[in-house]
Amino acid sequence: MAKSIIQTDKAPQAIGTYSQAVKAGTTVYLSGQIPLNPETMEMVSDDFAEQAKQVFENVKAVCEAAGGTMNDLVKVNIFLPDLSNFATVNEIMAQYFNKPYPARAAIGVRALxxxxxxxIDGVMELPE
Incomplete structure (x- = not known):
């Protein structure tokens, strides 16, 4: 099965040896997005809610570049150094997804x- 590299200027450019996303068949594997402003490649803010919104905007841009929408995501992983921010993530996530929601994991990490x-990273299944 051939793979296609997904790239968009509407999300931050890769800052390492990876692609924004890779499509294999109808499945798209999204690399992790952090709250960088795609135009400046700088952090959008120190405020957690603003960072979370920017990350969802970045994920949305990659989904659209791959030919899908946020609602095509079937699995989302959310990495948080501070799990006390999880309620805020839920509030913001509800603004970007319709039911049924994707499968999700929230993972506490030491640093990002x-x-x-x-x-946030994820796996998207495009309609055939």
Missing amino acids: PKDSQIE
Whole structure:
């Protein structure tokens, strides 16, 4: 099965040896997104809610570049250095998804790139 590299200027460019997403068949594997402003490649804010919104916007941009929407995500992983922010994540996530929601894991981590307070990756299944 051939794979396609997904790339968009509407999400931060990769800051390492990875692609924003890779499509294999109808499945798209999204790399982790942190709250970088895609135009400046700087952190959007120190405020957690603003960081979370930017991450969801970045994920949304990659989903759209792959030909899908946020509602095509079947699995989402959310990485948080501070799990006390989980309620805020739920509130913001509800603004980006319709029911039925994707499967999800919230993972407490020690640190994230660029001292981000949140990172999200996921797997998307495109309609055939």
